[in-house]
Amino acid sequence: AQTVTQSQPEMSVQEAETVTLSCTYDTSESDYYLFWYKQPPSRQMILVIRQEAYKQQNATENRFSVNFQKAAKSFSLKISDSQLGDAAMYFCAYRSAGVPRLTFGEGTQLTVNP
Amino acid sequence: GAGVSQSPSNKVTEKGKDVELRCDPISGHTALYWYRQSLGQGLEFLIYFQGNSAPDKSGLPSDRFSAERTGGSVSTLTIQRTQQEDSAVYLCASSLDRDSTDTQYFGPGTRLTVL
Numbered sequence: 001a002q003t004v005t006q007s008q009p010e011m012s013v014q015e016a017e018t019v020t021l022s023c024t025y026d027t028s029e030s031d032y033y034l035f036w037y038k039q040p041p042s043r044q045m046i047l048v049i050r051q052e053a054y055k056q057q058n059a060t061e062n063r064f065s066v067n068f069q070k071a072a073k074s075f076s077l078k079i080s081d082s083q084l085g086d087a088a089m090y091f092c093a094y095r096s097a098g099v100p101r102l103t104f105g106e107g108t109q110l111t112v113n114p
Numbered sequence: 115g116a117g118v119s120q121s122p123s124n125k126v127t128e129k130g131k132d133v134e135l136r137c138d139p140i141s142g143h144t145a146l147y148w149y150r151q152s153l154g155q156g157l158e159f160l161i162y163f164q165g166n167s168a169p170d171k172s173g174l175p176s177d178r179f180s181a182e183r184t185g186g187s188v189s190t191l192t193i194q195r196t197q198q199e200d201s202a203v204y205l206c207a208s209s210l211d212r213d214s215t216d217t218q219y220f221g222p223g224t225r226l227t228v229l
Contacts, residue, residue: 037220043203044117045220091157100145100209101170102218104157 002027004094006105013082014113020067021077021108023092031097034068034075039107040088048090051075079110087112116140118221120206126227127196135191135224139208146189147209147218148181152202160204163189164211196228 003026013019025034036048051059051068059066063080079086092105119138127133139146148160159173163183174180178196183189193200203223209216 043205043223043225045205045207047217047219050217099170100162100218101147101159101173102149103159106156 002094002103004092004103004105006092006108008108010109012111015082017082018080019082021090023075023105025073025094029096033095035093036077037091037093038088082112084112118206118208118219120221120224124225128229130195132194133196135204137189137206140219143208144211145209147207148191149205150202151205198228201226201228
């Protein structure tokens with residue numbers, strides 16, 4: 001079975017600074033997808049960014065980018081120019097190509113200090 | 115357009131009672147998912163629907179849990195004889211189809227508290 005590990009229960013960053021959230025995963029599959037979801041206090045999970053395992057290029061969405069290291073099974077999220085609205089719980093998630101369910105990590109609570 | 119909606123937003127019940135949680139997916143989405151978020155277990159998959167059928171129920175924790183989907187739209191998650199360990203936030207998500215390229219969009223969840 002696949003597992004996803006987020007080793008940082010909490011992180012903090014100063015507004016306008018850069019922060020990196022870590023995620024590692026374990027799988028024997030070669031075709032899969034990785035995601036970062038954000039969960040603010042409203043509870044609604046919002047997709048931040050996704051990465052296809054077959055793509056070597058790291059995904060980028062505005063201030064959010066990932067560092068995908070397939071051999072190391074590592075998938076970190078970098079948030080640049082952090083904003084107060086970025087404060088939330090961030091979840092890393094894995095999905096097999098042929099199986100729709102998501103497997104989530106434990107989450108990292110991000111605090112943004114003004 | 116409207117996103118995934120869930121009702122009720124919060125539910126408090128007594129141990130032993132049955133509860134029903136409802137999910138309205140995004141219009142046109144054929145795939146629907148239920149997840150549970152609890153302090154002890156984190157975020158875990160419960161069940162997935164493609165249309166009205168459930169190809170994957172492997173995450174349901176016991177036979178007290180069941181779910182159905184009618185008309186390829188609304189889904190109901192039922193928990194019978196609730197226990198305190200059922201207290202959690204139940205999240206529903208939908209996607210256009212089951213393809214791996216399809217993003218899962220989540221609802222705001224139902225917070226269930228079993229006294």
